[in-house]
Amino acid sequence: xxxxxxxxxxxxPSSFVLVKSxxxxxxxxxxxxxxxxxxxxxxxxxxxxxxxxxxxxxxxEGVGETGLAHMLEHMLFKPTTFDQGRGTExxxxxxxxxxxxxxxxxxxxxxxxYFFSYPKSHFTRALTxxxxxxxxxxxxxxxxxxxxxxxxxxxxxYNGDPYFALDVAMTNASFVSLPYGHETIGFRExxxxxxxxxxxxxxxxxxxxxxxxxxxxxDLSAEAALAEIDQVFGTIPRGPAITRAFPREPKQExxxxxxxxxxxxxxxxxxxxxxxxxxxxxxxxxxxxxSILTDGPDSILYPLLIETGKASRLEGSIQPSGDPxxxxxxxxxxxxxxxxxxxxxxxxxxxxxxxxxITPRLERVKSSIINREAxxxxxxxxxxxxxxxxxxxxAWPRYLETKKLLRKITPATAHARLMExxxxxRMIIGQFIGTQS
Amino acid sequence: xxxxxxTGNGYTVTTLTKPGTPLVKFYLSIDLxxxxxxxxxxxxxxxxxxxxxxxGPYSKSAFSNELATxxxxxxxDTSMHFLTFELSVTxxxxxxxxxxxxxxxxxxxxxxxxxxxxxxxxxEHIRSARENSKQYAEVNLNLALYDxxxxxxxVSHDQLAAEVTAATIKDVKTIHKxxxxxxxxxxxxxDSGAIKTVLSCVAAWRIVWPLRLVxxxxxxxxxxxxxxxxxxxxxxxxxxxDLAIGQRISLSKLDPEYPxxxxxxxxxxxxxxxAGRLMSTVREKEGLxxxxxxxxxxxxxxxxxxxxxxxxxxxxxTEKGLTSTFREIKSIIGSGITxxxxxxxxxxxxxxxxxxxxxxxxxxxxxHVNGLLGINPDMLETLIAxxxxxxxxxxxxxxxxxxxxxxxxxxxxxxxxKVEPRLRAFVKTIS
Numbered sequence: 001x002x003x004x005x006x007x008x009x010x011x012x013p014s015s016f017v018l019v020k021s022x023x024x025x026x027x028x029x030x031x032x033x034x035x036x037x038x039x040x041x042x043x044x045x046x047x048x049x050x051x052x053x054x055x056x057x058x059x060x061e062g063v064g065e066t067g068l069a070h071m072l073e074h075m076l077f078k079p080t081t082f083d084q085g086r087g088t089e090x091x092x093x094x095x096x097x098x099x100x101x102x103x104x105x106x107x108x109x110x111x112x113x114y115f116f117s118y119p120k121s122h123f124t125r126a127l128t129x130x131x132x133x134x135x136x137x138x139x140x141x142x143x144x145x146x147x148x149x150x151x152x153x154x155x156x157x158y159n160g161d162p163y164f165a166l167d168v169a170m171t172n173a174s175f176v177s178l179p180y181g182h183e184t185i186g187f188r189e190x191x192x193x194x195x196x197x198x199x200x201x202x203x204x205x206x207x208x209x210x211x212x213x214x215x216x217x218x219d220l221s222a223e224a225a226l227a228e229i230d231q232v233f234g235t236i237p238r239g240p241a242i243t244r245a246f247p248r249e250p251k252q253e254x255x256x257x258x259x260x261x262x263x264x265x266x267x268x269x270x271x272x273x274x275x276x277x278x279x280x281x282x283x284x285x286x287x288x289x290x291s292i293l294t295d296g297p298d299s300i301l302y303p304l305l306i307e308t309g310k311a312s313r314l315e316g317s318i319q320p321s322g323d324p325x326x327x328x329x330x331x332x333x334x335x336x337x338x339x340x341x342x343x344x345x346x347x348x349x350x351x352x353x354x355x356x357x358i359t360p361r362l363e364r365v366k367s368s369i370i371n372r373e374a375x376x377x378x379x380x381x382x383x384x385x386x387x388x389x390x391x392x393x394x395a396w397p398r399y400l401e402t403k404k405l406l407r408k409i410t411p412a413t414a415h416a417r418l419m420e421x422x423x424x425x426r427m428i429i430g431q432f433i434g435t436q437s
Numbered sequence: 438x439x440x441x442x443x444t445g446n447g448y449t450v451t452t453l454t455k456p457g458t459p460l461v462k463f464y465l466s467i468d469l470x471x472x473x474x475x476x477x478x479x480x481x482x483x484x485x486x487x488x489x490x491x492x493g494p495y496s497k498s499a500f501s502n503e504l505a506t507x508x509x510x511x512x513x514d515t516s517m518h519f520l521t522f523e524l525s526v527t528x529x530x531x532x533x534x535x536x537x538x539x540x541x542x543x544x545x546x547x548x549x550x551x552x553x554x555x556x557x558x559x560x561e562h563i564r565s566a567r568e569n570s571k572q573y574a575e576v577n578l579n580l581a582l583y584d585x586x587x588x589x590x591x592v593s594h595d596q597l598a599a600e601v602t603a604a605t606i607k608d609v610k611t612i613h614k615x616x617x618x619x620x621x622x623x624x625x626x627x628d629s630g631a632i633k634t635v636l637s638c639v640a641a642w643r644i645v646w647p648l649r650l651v652x653x654x655x656x657x658x659x660x661x662x663x664x665x666x667x668x669x670x671x672x673x674x675x676x677x678x679d680l681a682i683g684q685r686i687s688l689s690k691l692d693p694e695y696p697x698x699x700x701x702x703x704x705x706x707x708x709x710x711x712a713g714r715l716m717s718t719v720r721e722k723e724g725l726x727x728x729x730x731x732x733x734x735x736x737x738x739x740x741x742x743x744x745x746x747x748x749x750x751x752x753x754x755t756e757k758g759l760t761s762t763f764r765e766i767k768s769i770i771g772s773g774i775t776x777x778x779x780x781x782x783x784x785x786x787x788x789x790x791x792x793x794x795x796x797x798x799x800x801x802x803x804x805h806v807n808g809l810l811g812i813n814p815d816m817l818e819t820l821i822a823x824x825x826x827x828x829x830x831x832x833x834x835x836x837x838x839x840x841x842x843x844x845x846x847x848x849x850x851x852x853x854x855k856v857e858p859r860l861r862a863f864v865k866t867i868s
Contacts, residue, residue, distance in 0.1 A: 047795045077711075097712040098781050100788030119791055149724030156751055157727050160570075160676035160851075264674035265568060296505060298498035307554055312561030334561050364506050371508020374459045374527050379796045434674070 011223055013230040023400045026222060030230070033238040034210025037229055038387065038396055039222045042380055048123050048218030049380040051115040052130045053391050056206035058109050058186075059179045059246065059323070064193065067186015068202050070107040071151055071194060075203075076114060077105070078143045080136035091129045101126070102381065107184050109321040111392035117381040120219045127232040130214070134207055135236060139199045148194060155185050162266045163330065166432040169258040170272050174326045174428050177247040208239025213391045218380040249324065256428045264434035267333040269342050272428035273421040275327050278320035279395040285409050285417040286327050290316030292361045292414075293350070294329055300357065301329070304349055310337050320389035326428060339431045350422045358418070359411040366406045373402060438626075438794060440804065440814040447648030448639060451808055453626035455797050461531050461627035462798060463524045463635055464805040467619045470518040471654045473586035478515075479600025480608040485513040485520070486555040487609055491546035500537065509534040511541070517588040519809055520616055525798070528631045535638045542617060543645060552606045563598045570672045570679040570850035575745070577668045578681040578848035582743050584658050589735035589742065618649035624805035626797050660685050660741075663844060667864040669857055670850040678755045678851040682746040682762065684844045690736045690812050696823040697835035699733055704774045704782050704832075705765065706731030706746060712785055714765050715746070725758040726750055737810025744840070752855045759863050763842065770840045773833025783825050790821050842867050 012018075012028070016037070019027040028037045061068045079090045088094060096103050101118035114133075116126045158164045168183050175181030185191075214233075216225045252274075276282035293300045294316035297307075305311040313332035319325060331342055377383050390396040398405060442451045469476070489511065490497040504511055507530035512523045522542075526534040566572060576591045583590035592600075621643075625635045688695045707713035708730045711721075715729040726748050735742025746766075750758035774782075793799045804814055812820075847864055849856075 045795055047792065093711055096710050096785075098784060100710075100712070100785030100792075102710070102792060117792060119788060146722070146724040150720060150727055153724070153727040153751065156676050157749060160674075162568075162674070262674055266565060266674070296498070296501045298502050306558065309554070309557045309561075312558055312565060332561075332565065334557075335564065364502055368505040368508050371506075371527055371530060372510075373508075375508075375525065375798070378460065378798050381792075436674070 012226050015230050015234060016226050020397065022397045025396070025400065027396065028222075028226060030209065030233065032234060033208075033236055035229070035233050035236075036213040037226060038213055038215045038391060039225050040217045040383065041221055042218055045219045045380065046120055047117065047380055048120045048126075048216065048220055049115065049117040049384040050123075050126050050130070050217075051113055051215040051384040051388060052212055053111050053113040053215065053388050054206060054212050055111055055392065056202075056211065057107055057111050058182065058184045060202075060206065060244070061179060061182075061186070064190055065198060065202075066182040066190045067151070067184070068194065068198060069112055070184050070186065071148070071191065072199055072203055073105050073107045073112050073114075074147050074151055075137055075139060075144065075199065076133045078147060079138060080132045081138060082132040082136050084138065091132060095122070095125060095129055108389075108392070109180055109184065109319075109325070110323075111388065113385075113388045115381070115384060117379075117384075123220060123225075124228055124232065127228060131232045131236060134209065134212070134233075137203060137207075139196045139203060141196055144194075144196050144199065148191065151185070151191055152188065155188055155191060158185060159188075162260070162262065162264055162268060162432045162434070165260045165262070166268055166270050166330075166430050167328075169260050170270055170326070170328065170428050170430045173256045173258045173430070174272060176250055178249040178323060179246065180321065180323065180325060205242065209233060209236050210238045211242060215384045215387050215391065217384045217387075246323070252426050255424045257430070258428070259431040259433055261433045261435060263436060264432075265436045266432060266434045267337070267339065267437055268430075268432035269331045269333060269339050270430040270432075271329045271331075271343070271346060272326040272430070273328075274324060274426055275318065275421065276324050277322045278389055278393045279398045279405075281405075281408060281413075282417065283318070283320075284405055285414050286421065287318050288362060288365050288406075288409060289414060289418050289421075290318050290327055290329070291365045292358060295365070298361065298364075300349060300353060300361075301346060304345060305331060305342070309334055310342060310345070320393065322393055335437065339433070343429065347422070347424065350418065353415070353418060355411045355415045358415050362409070362411050362414055366409075369406065370403055438797065438800065442813050445636075445640065445643070447643045448621035448623055450623040450625065450636065450639070451804055451814065452632045452636075453624070453797065453801050453804060454629050454632060455626065456628055458628055458797055459527045459529070460797055461526055461528055461631040461635070462625070462801050464521060464624045464801070465639075466519045466521040466622045466805070466809055467616050468519055468622070468809075469515070469616065470588060471651055473518060473654055476518065476592075477600065477604070477608065477612070478592040478597055479602075480604040480612060481515045481520070482559060482597070483552065483555055483601065483604050484609045484612045485515060486559065487547055487551060488513050488541055488545050490551040490555065491548060493540040493544040493546075495540065497551060500541070503537055504534070507533050509537070511538065517809065528627060531631055531634055535635065539638065539642060542642070545613065547606060547609055547613075549606055552609065556601055556604070559601050560598060563594050563601070567594055568672055568674055570670070570675045570677070571747075571749070573670045573672065573850040574679045574681040574848045575747070577670060577850070578683045578745065578846060579743075581663075581665065581668055581846050581848065582660065582683055582685050584661050586658050587660070588740060617646040619651055620648060622809060624801055624808060626801035663846065666846055666868055667860055668846065668848045669853040669860065671853050672850055673852050673854070675851040677749040677751055678849050678853060678856060679749045680747070680759075681848045683846055683848070684744045684841060685741065686733060686736070686744055686839055687741050688736065688839065689739055689741055690810070690820065691738050691816070694835045694838070695736065696820055697827055697831040698839050700782060700786070700824055700827055701769065701774060701832045701836040702731055702733055702744060703786060704778050705769050707782075707785065708732045712781070714769065715748075715762065718765055719748070719758060719761045723757075723761055725754050725761060729762065737807075738812055738816075740810060749851075752852055755849075755856045756859045756863055759847070759860075763867055766840065766845075767842060770836055770842070773836055774829060776829055779827070779829045779832065783827075786821070786824050
């Protein structure tokens with residue numbers, strides 16, 4: 001367990017040790033229960049945003065349990081044992097209803113995060129809500145059944161979208177062993193089969209202070225923040241050690257193809273390529289390459305697809321996840337275009353890309369990312385949310401090192417990555433086929 | 438942050454100064470409302486697209502590259518009968534971004550090949566938009582509630598497609614010559630140095646495009662009489678029925694009863710959060726939908742707007758969902774809000790304002806959009822202050838006076854064939 005003596009630091013509760021400090025952000029660990037705190041002060045705003053990130057997500061779900069982490073996320077907005085003791089509704093919902101605080105949560109592959117943004121006078125209240133629901137959620141049928149209906153409604157909302165439907169199929173096809181092969185919301189069939197016992201077991205495994213990081217950004221000193229956190233969380237015991245044994249994904253030998261056929265006018269082609277986990281150089285290279293291939297009129301594919309009228313929409317996407325995952329180029333076909341023709345065109349074009357093609361584009365994309373960064377850090381809430389994936393990847397200092405990380409990537413290394421990734425035998429290719437077109 | 442508003446030669450400008458911020462955001466809007474009898478939606482959309490497809494020495498990709506390299510974003514759109522330019526950039530690259538903007542407005546290329554491409558892409562987007570059930574429900578609602586000459590009246594997919602098809606490059610060039618000499622409404626946010634830089638550019642541009650006043654439209658516009666209570670758009674590829682339920686409201690934002698009504702509507706369906714009655718009951722207690730909200734839209738200093746309820750239900754739950762929704766609406770009209778709700782929502786609205794002002798980007802957007810409709814920052818602050826002083830009686834009186842179930846329209850889009858007969862039967866019960 002890393003620990004450093006407190007030198008030139010604000011006076012902190014003895015229960016916290018400084019883990020690391022960089023550019024005004026500091027990480028601390030509670031010596032009693034292992035809770036991590038990541039703090040950054042923005043004085044004078046009167047606003048604080050807090051974000052507690054648990055290291056549990058879709059990848060912790062077994063077969064038949066897909067979407068459990070997300071279902072549990074919903075349950076953390078239900079009354080806790082503490083609320084029942086007080087005879088009130090859920091403290092989290094009451095917080096919003098009484099103060100207008102912004103609140104929400106989301107679940108991803110490796111983590112689940114709960115966040116609030118509010119006037120600073122509510123700091124203790126926000127912390128208390130998180131502490132109470134860390135171990136006090138009530139998982140009975142009375143609370144669970146109506147919420148399951150809401151989750152099914154959410155599922156149906158997403159599932160009606162052709163892009164989501166194709167994404168689900170692509171995700172399923174991408175992984176044989178590693179449990180990234182399902183969308184975070186899970187399969188409808190699994191959601192319908194949840195029991196409170198399954199939820200309870202999942203909750204008791206992962207919802208502990210030593211599996212969580214509390215991110216605190218805003219108008220509050222570290223000293224004050226940690227004193228309060230210690231007060232509110234200090235008595236929650238450390239949880240049992242979490243053992244995870246994820247299988248390694250077997251090597252893919254041969255292209256994998258999926259299709260979704262629906263009564264629709266839309267036709268979509270999706271091309272998925274493999275990349276390493278978030279904040280690795282491989283991930284960054286892939287992110288830059290997605291932009292080079294798809295972003296704007298000067299991208300490699302825009303003139304071939306958009307300017308020729310073959311496609312009406314072209315997007316590249318990559319998601320942050322701890323383990324290797326897939327990045328996808330999604331192409332919405334114009335009327336009368338065929339999936340196979342567009343696929344052939346794209347693969348041929350990418351195969352011919354040279355270092356000279358990449359060089360000017362790479363510099364532009366890097367420059368754009370660096371110059372836009374300030375816009376993504378306009379508020380304490382944006383900062384708290386953007387830090388989530390870095391915290392989940394145990395790499396929060398990288399949030400502050402964009403320039404340094406991007407400098408490592410050269411046209412030659414990017415080109416090599418492109419050629420390695422765009423090998424059909426390792427790709428996942430999906431078609432959304434609209435039968436009305 | 439503090440705001441100022443002043444008038445220059447041919448423009449009004451509102452500034453939002455945030456010391457020390459590296460961010461700069463700039464809006465320039467031009468009112469086209471006098472074209473309301475014949476608003477050229479298709480040609481206007483093509484015009485806004487073509488402005489970004491090359492100017493001066495820059496081809497389309499060169500222009501895009503210049504913006505991307507400096508991390509600037511530049512958007513052009515037309516909504517509410519305004520042409521609006523929106524530029525955001527860091528202070529470091531501000532001068533370069535403003536130079537690009539100037540090139541765009543003074544020397545757009547309007548190349549025929551780009552025009553043809555823009556047209557084709559736009560028609561494809563309209564084709565895709567026909568499957569966006571949420572947007573379709575909203576468009577149909579507003580088409581029912583507004584006269585075509587009103588700012589908030591949208592254009593239907595069919596009309597837009599026809600106009601885009603018929604538009605010529607000459608139409609686009611004519612629009613360009615006509616719009617820039619008009620009065621400009623500007624909002625700019627950043628530190629004082631950045632604001633000074635922007636304003637000196639604006640003054641210089643105004644010399645290139647001297648002001649030419651256009652007469653304001655005359656005559657009053659009457660909202661259309663309610664023709665149908667239920668509008669459906671069948672989109673079989675969707676899984677859920679998206680709904681927009683609404684009613685015209687005959688209040689402007691400066692009307693003394695507006696704050697009270699807005700407050701009551703927030704209690705009914707506070708947009709985006711869990712605090713409103715609709716979310717508490719229709720979602721949480723009854724599990725009928727993932728999201729249900731409502732708000733007042735389209736109101737300005739002199740314009741009246743409408744109430745919109747936004748939600749979706751599965752086909753099998755649509756009738757139940759609508760029953761619950763209208764039950765809540767009837768309840769708030771009949772019984773009003775409680776004293777506890779008055780206290781809570783005062784805090785909720787005050788907090789929302791604090792959080793908006795925490796973000797330069799959010800706050801400047803709020804200021805500009807309200808400014809276009811005649812509400813300046815001081816008026817906004819007055820509205821917020823007024824809200825904190827409301828009484829329960831005022832809110833309940835406004836709800837009773839201005840909400841009317843019999844004036845409400847239900848617009849549904851999605852797999853409506855499955856539910857249409859039941860929808861028609863339901864709407865009869867609320868008529």
